[in-house]
Structures are given as C-alpha cells and as structure tokens.
Amino acid sequence: xxxxxxxxxxxxxxxxxxxxxxxxxxxxxxxxxxxxxxxxxxxxxxxxxxxxxxxxxxxxxxxxxxxxxxxxxxxxxxxxxxxxxxxxxxxxxxxxxxxxxxxxxxxxxxxxxxxxxxxxxxxxxxxxxxxxxxxxxxxxxxxxxxxxxxxxxxxxxxxxxxxxxxxxxxxxxxxxxxxxxxxxxxxxxxxxxxxxxxxxxxxxxxxxxxxxxxxxxxxxxxxxxxxxxxxxxxxxxxxxxxxxxxxxxxxxxxxxxxxxxxxxxxxxxxxxxxxxxxxxxxxxxxxxxxxxxxxxxxxxxxxxxxx
Amino acid sequence: xxxxxxxxxxxxxxxxxxxxxxxxxxxxxxxxxxxxxxxxxxxxxxxxxxxxxxxxxxxxxxxxxxxxxxxxxxxxxxxxxxxxxxxxxxxxxxxxxxxxxxxxxxxxxxxxxxxxxxxxxxxxxxxxxxxxxxxxxxxxxxxxxxxxxxxxxxxxxxxxxxxxxxxxxxxxxxxxxxxxxxxxxxxxxxxxxxxxxxxxxxxxxxxxxxxxxxxxxxxxxxxxxxxxxxxxxxxxxxxxxxxxxxxxxxxxxxxxxxxxxxxxxxxxxxxxxxxxxxxxxxxxxxxxxxxxxxxxxxxxxxxxxxxxxxxxxxxxxxxxxxxxxxxxxxxxxxxxxxxxxxxxxxxxxxxxxxxxxxxxxxxxxxxxxxxxxxxxxxxxxxxxxxxxxxxxxxxxxxxxxxxxxxxxxxxxxxxxxxxxxxxxxxxxxxxxxxxxx
Numbered sequence: 001x002x003x004x005x006x007x008x009x010x011x012x013x014x015x016x017x018x019x020x021x022x023x024x025x026x027x028x029x030x031x032x033x034x035x036x037x038x039x040x041x042x043x044x045x046x047x048x049x050x051x052x053x054x055x056x057x058x059x060x061x062x063x064x065x066x067x068x069x070x071x072x073x074x075x076x077x078x079x080x081x082x083x084x085x086x087x088x089x090x091x092x093x094x095x096x097x098x099x100x101x102x103x104x105x106x107x108x109x110x111x112x113x114x115x116x117x118x119x120x121x122x123x124x125x126x127x128x129x130x131x132x133x134x135x136x137x138x139x140x141x142x143x144x145x146x147x148x149x150x151x152x153x154x155x156x157x158x159x160x161x162x163x164x165x166x167x168x169x170x171x172x173x174x175x176x177x178x179x180x181x182x183x184x185x186x187x188x189x190x191x192x193x194x195x196x197x198x199x200x201x202x203x204x205x206x207x208x209x210x211x212x213x214x215x216x217x218x219x220x221x222x223x224x225x226x227x228x229x230x231x232x233x234x235x236x237x238x239x240x241x242x243x244x245x246x247x248x249x250x251x252x253x254x255x256x257x258x259x260x261x262x263x264x265x266x267x268x269x270x271x272x273x274x275x276x277x278x279x280x281x282x283x284x285x286x287x288x289x290x291x292x293x294x295x296x297x298x299x300x301x302x303x304x305x306x307x
Numbered sequence: 308x309x310x311x312x313x314x315x316x317x318x319x320x321x322x323x324x325x326x327x328x329x330x331x332x333x334x335x336x337x338x339x340x341x342x343x344x345x346x347x348x349x350x351x352x353x354x355x356x357x358x359x360x361x362x363x364x365x366x367x368x369x370x371x372x373x374x375x376x377x378x379x380x381x382x383x384x385x386x387x388x389x390x391x392x393x394x395x396x397x398x399x400x401x402x403x404x405x406x407x408x409x410x411x412x413x414x415x416x417x418x419x420x421x422x423x424x425x426x427x428x429x430x431x432x433x434x435x436x437x438x439x440x441x442x443x444x445x446x447x448x449x450x451x452x453x454x455x456x457x458x459x460x461x462x463x464x465x466x467x468x469x470x471x472x473x474x475x476x477x478x479x480x481x482x483x484x485x486x487x488x489x490x491x492x493x494x495x496x497x498x499x500x501x502x503x504x505x506x507x508x509x510x511x512x513x514x515x516x517x518x519x520x521x522x523x524x525x526x527x528x529x530x531x532x533x534x535x536x537x538x539x540x541x542x543x544x545x546x547x548x549x550x551x552x553x554x555x556x557x558x559x560x561x562x563x564x565x566x567x568x569x570x571x572x573x574x575x576x577x578x579x580x581x582x583x584x585x586x587x588x589x590x591x592x593x594x595x596x597x598x599x600x601x602x603x604x605x606x607x608x609x610x611x612x613x614x615x616x617x618x619x620x621x622x623x624x625x626x627x628x629x630x631x632x633x634x635x636x637x638x639x640x641x642x643x644x645x646x647x648x649x650x651x652x653x654x655x656x657x658x659x660x661x662x663x664x665x666x667x668x669x670x671x672x673x674x675x676x677x678x679x680x681x682x683x684x685x686x687x688x689x690x691x692x693x694x695x696x697x698x699x700x701x702x703x704x705x706x707x708x709x710x711x712x713x714x715x716x717x718x719x720x721x722x723x724x725x726x727x728x729x730x731x732x733x734x735x736x737x738x739x740x741x742x743x744x
Binding site for chain 1 (some may be wrong): 310313314317321380515517518519520521522523524526527529726728736739743
C-alpha cells in the first residue's frame with residue numbers, strides 16, 4: 001500500500017525551479033532513499049512534506065488523504081542542519097519538543113526515559129545542551145524526532161557526526177522502527193548506508209526525478225555483467241592460456257601466489273568456468289553489481305552532459 | 308495544552324528564570340527609588356560645606372545686603388585692596404571673594420567673584436539676586452519712590468489655568484504635573500518597546516542561528532511560533548513592570564517610614580524638591596488642598612486605560628517588526644541595516660515628545676498621535692493634558708489595524724527568512740517573499 005504519494009509537485013523560487021513536476025510513490029513500511037547532488041531539490045521536497053512550505057502546484061497524499069495540518073503529528077523530521085536550545089536542559093527540552101508534537105507530558109517523560117536508557121544517555125537529563133558534545137546532541141535530537149512514534153519518519157543525513165559505533169546504534173534503531181511499521185524517508189549522500197538500508201530510491205537532479213525504483217532492480221538495470229572468478233592453480237601460465245582466448249577478460253594476481261583473479265564481462269560465464277575447472281581449483285565465483293555510488297555518479301553526469 | 312500555549316510558556320519561563328531578569332527586576336526599582344531618595348539625602352546632608360565669602364565693596368551699596376546662613380558666611384573687608392584679599396583666598400583664609408568695583412554713573416557694575424574652586428550654583432544665584440534686588444530698590448528710590456511703596460508693590464502672582472470644554476465646564480489644570488506625567492508615560496512606552504522588542508528580535512535570531520527553527524516549524528506553524536514568542540515576551544514585560552511597581556512601592560514606603568521617624572517633615576520637603584509640584588511648604592492647608600485639586604484634575608481612568616492599550620498595541624506592532632527583522636539576521640552585524648526602519652519612527656516619536664509636551668494640541672502633535680508608528684509614544688504625551696475621546700478611539704483603531712496588517716507582512720517575511728541562510732538580502736528580495744505561497 002502506498003503511504004506517501006507525491007503527484008506532479010512543482011515549487012518555484014524567485015530565480016530557479018526547485019522541483020519540477022516531481023512524482024514519487026513511497027510504499028508503507030519501507031525505507032525509501034532520496035538521493036541527489038547538492039541543490040537538487042531534496043530539502044525542498046522534505047520541507048513540503050513537513051508543511052514548512054507549500055507547493056506551487058501538484059499535491060501530496062498521505063494514506064490517500066491530502067496533506068493537512070493533522071499529519072504534522074504523524075511525521076517525525078530530523079533536519080540536516082540540527083540544533084537545540086543551547087541554554088535549555090536536555091530533559092526539559094526533549095519534553096517541550098514532544099509536547100509540541102502533541103504528546104502529554106507524563107507520557108513523554110516515560111518514553112524519553114526508555115529511549116535515553118536505550119541510547120545510554122540517561123545521565124544527561126539535567127545537563128544543559130551547551131555542555132554536551134556534538135555527537136551527544138545528535139543522539140538527543142534523534143530521540144526527540146521519534147518520540148511521538150510517528151508513522152512517517154524523515155531523516156536528512158542522519159549519520160553525519162556519528163562515530164561508527166553510534167552510527168550502528170542508529171542504523172539498528174532505524175531498522176527496528178521500520179519493522180514496527182514506520183515508513184522512513186532517508187535523504188543522504190552516504191551511498192553505503194543507502195545500499196545497507198534502503199528498499200527503494202529516487203534520484204533527483206535539478207528538481208526532476210531521473211531514476212526511481214527498488215535498489216535491487218536498479219542495480220540489475222545497471223548490471224555490466226561483471227563476474228569475478230578466483231581459481232587456484234600452481235601454474236599461472238595455464239590460467240593465462242585459457243584467458244587469452246577471451247577478449248572481455250581481465251587477469252590479476254592476488255596476494256596469494258597460487259591464486260588468480262579473473263574479471264569477466266559476459267552474460268555467459270559457463271564456458272570459461274568449464275575450461276578453468278580443468279586447469280585448477282575454483283575458489284570463488286561472484287556476480288559484481290555496480291555500487292549505488294557508481295550508479296549515482298553515472299546517472300547524474302550523463303544527465304548533466306545531456307543538458 | 309495547545310501549541311501556542313506551550314510556546315508562550317517556554318518563552319516566558321526561560322526568560323523569567325534568567326539571572327539577568329532577576330538582576331534587572333531588583334536593580335530597576337533601586338534606580339527608580341534612588342531618583343527619589345538621593346535628592347532627599349542630599350537635602351538632609353547639604354550643610355556639610357560651609358563657605359566663607361569675603362566682600363570687598365568699593366561701591367558701598369551692598370555692605371548690609373548679604374545675610375549669613377548655615378551655608379555661607381559673608382565677611383566684610385572694608386578698605387582692603389582686592390589683590391590682598393585674593394591672596395587670602397589663595398591661602399585658604401576665605402573660600403571666595405566678591406569684588407564690587409566703584410560705582411560708575413552712580414551704578415555699580417562688573418562685580419567679580421574670585422574663587423579657587425567652582426562656585427556653587429546656589430551661591431552664584433544668591434549673590435546675583437541680592438545684588439539685583441538692591442540695585443532695583445536703589446534706582447527706584449533715586450527716582451523718588453517711597454521705600455514703603457517699593458516694598459509694598461512686591462507680589463507673587465499665582466496664575467490659574469482653566470480648561471473649558473464644549474459644555475462650558477471649567478477645570479483647573481496643572482501644567483507641570485501634566486508635563487512630567489506625559490514625559491514619564493511616553494518614556495516608559497518607548498523603553499519597553501525598545502527593550503522587549505529587542506528581546507523578540509534576539510530570540511528569533513537565536514532560533515535561526517541555532518538551527519532549531521526547522522525542528523520547531525515541522526511541529527508548529529511559523530506564525531504560531533512567532534506569535535507565541537511575541538506574547539511570551541510581552542508577559543515577561545508585564546511581569547517585570549508589575550514587579551517594578553511593587554518593589555518601588557515597597558522601597559518608597561520603607562524609606563518614607565525610616566525618614567519619617569528620623570527626620571520628621573523632611574520627606575515632604577524632599578518630595579517637593581524632586582517633583583516640583585507645589586511651593587515650599589507642603590504642610591500648609593492651602594497646599595494640601597492644591598494636591599487634592601491636582602489629583603482631581605487628572606483623569607486617572609483615561610490615563611491608565613490609554614497607557615495599557617497604547618503600551619500593549621505599540622509593543623505588539625513593533626514586536627512583529629522586530630520578529631521579522633530577527634528572521635533576516637544571519638550574523639549580528641548585518642541586522643543594523645534592517646533595524647533602522649524601526650528605530651527611526653521610535654526616535655522621531657521620542658524626540659518630538661518634548662515638542663508635544665509644550666504644544667499638546669497643535670496639529671503636528673495630533674498627527675503624530677494618529678500615525679500608528681509614533682502614536683503609542685506621542686499619544687501618551689498628550690493624554691495627561693486631556694485628549695478628545697474620538698481622537699483616542701481613532702488612534703487606537705488605526706494602531707490596531709496597522710498591527711494586523713504588519714503581522715500579516717511580518718509573518719510572510721518571517722516564514723521565509725528563518726530558513727534563509729548565507730544569502731545577501733536586499734529589500735527587493737524581501738518584497739518578493741510576500742508573494743510566496
């Protein structure tokens with residue numbers, strides 16, 4: 001079922017068009033990646049979803065209903081540029097932000113205690129925000145984003161400023177939220193986390209969607225039929241003799257003297273494999289799909305050149 | 308609790324809990340009380356400096372004119388050359404020397420006071436008034452006027468000012484009281500607008516530079532946040548105002564009790580000195596009557612009502628503008644160019660209040676008290692002098708309407724401004740924001 005659908009949304013500013021007839025369908029209970037170079041229009045789209053700005057034309061539907069004031073309490077938003085009131089105490093501030101999302105004070109207190117324990121930040125309750133490090137503030141900000149248990153979560157670069165341990169903690173928390181039923185929109189430049197977390201993505205460039213779909217499907221579409229084969233054979237020349245009969249192959253030595261890595265660009269590796277099995281031991285065979293990083297660069301550059 | 312209520316609560320509590328609020332709350336009344344207390348203390352302890360004045364009078368007109376009192380003693384030095392007396396001043400035998408040269412055309416001229424130190428104002432005034440009186444009397448007598456007549460023509464004029472209204476009712480007015488009230492009330496409005504308007508501006512700018520703004524406005528509408536802040540700060544202003552009045556009252560009463568016990572009668576004369584309300588002896592029945600008359604001549608109901616309305620509306624009007632400007636601030640240096648349009652009308656209003664207080668019903672004064680950007684201050688100057696009801700109502704309506712219009716404009720600017728970073732802004736650009744959806 002579709003959770004969020006963005007239909008033909010256009011937003012113009014004085015000197016440029018931030019979004020140009022943008023269409024996105026975000027299914028329920030998924031992690032949806034919003035990718036694109038800087039200034040592509042991601043933040044504008046996110047602000048429209050949060051009703052911070054309104055589109056010039058087009059509409060946004062949530063659960064099939066037109067986006068309106070009541071949806072605010074159902075969305076949790078972690079902006080890229082984060083900030084808290086520096087002079088306010090952590091606990092007080094977290095309760096204030098939860099109350100603004102419509103949570104009763106007692107309930108907010110209970111839930112915050114739970115999350116503070118989970119993130120091991122319980123001891124900070126009475127500290128002022130300015131006394132905490134940036135990473136610590138990020139954790140608090142994350143907790144305040146999800147405290148009202150929204151159906152929709154929008155994270156803009158959630159991992160920036162986190163060390164690997166805390167980034168992992170965050171990743172697990174995001175997956176857990178998805179499993180509990182939340183629909184998550186993730187805007188990031190961190191392609192590794194896209195591959196790890198996202199089910200589907202939209203790639204935006206100059207306010208237009210240039211690539212859309214499931215991560216697996218997109219990778220397959222961009223498949224260069226690259227296959228990586230490692231064989232073990234004492235006599236390197238025997239392997240070379242086989243390889244020389246192909247022109248779409250690359251041969252490399254590996255660190256181990258008796259192992260050779262062959263990279264084949266072909267849809268039918270069976271013949272090569274058969275020949276290699278006769279000269280040595282097959283160690284591994286794998287399909288190498290392009291990384292999201294490569295796809296991102298390739299798509300954006302080709303579109304920019306075309307334009 | 309609804310969201311705007313939550314915002315008001317936070318704005319109020321964080322400000323009231325600040326140390327600077329506490330300090331200002333206690334410092335304000337002390338400063339205000341000091342304005343009353345210091346002159347009284349000075350009046351009570353002013354006899355410490357006793358001055359000895361040598362007189363070398365070569366005209367021989369003033370040898371009996373000066374009388375000694377507890378502040379100064381006059382010592383005649385007949386026949387002494389002024390130069391040797393000047394030396395005595397230098398050596399500290401006398402504090403100063405008054406030299407009157409011989410008469411020319413039978414009239415003394417060019418009297419000189421020689422002193423090492425600055426001559427106190429009151430001594431200077433006393434000497435010149437005594438000499439003036441003496442010369443006048445001598446001149447009159449030289450023209451053959453009987454000394455008895457000279458002393459009998461001296462009278463004090465007590466000019467009564469009566470204001471009439473259309474129905475022919477007459478009311479006595481007391482210009483000095485109205486004058487001080489007008490200045491004090493308009494100053495209060497001005498100070499509160501500048502101070503608390505500035506707090507609104509800084510609060511908005513803080514949220515913007517902190518980058519918390521985007522989190523907040525994903526929960527509440529920018530308009531709610533802006534109004535919540537403005538109302539929250541206005542409640543802080545009212546709290547401070549009420550505390551000041553209470554504390555000033557407590558300090559004043561406490562001080563009065565102390566002075567009343569230790570120096571009976573001192574307080575009343577001190578009050579007279581500072582406030583210049585009535586002449587020297589407040590305790591006489593005539594003057595008590597006058598105070599009652601003054602109190603009755605002032606329409607406290609209208610003054611209090613107008614003060615509250617113009618204070619609140621004036622604050623709200625300027626606070627919305629300050630909020631809009633706060634939203635444009637990226638770093639504090641470039642806020643200057645945008646605060647100018649706000650400070651100019653305020654400055655015009657406060658400077659012109661010294662004109663208005665002398666001409667409360669001139670057409671310029673009426674106009675200033677109608678134009679919404681100056682009216683909160685200018686009208687408060689006029690109110691104690693009595694302003695026709697229709698003018699007050701018209702001014703309030705204009706002010707309220709402008710407030711609504713300005714809130715609409717400010718909200719549009721605010722909404723876009725708070726999310727605008729690192730961009731050089733021009734008025735032209737800001738004007739475009741008004742058209743954004």
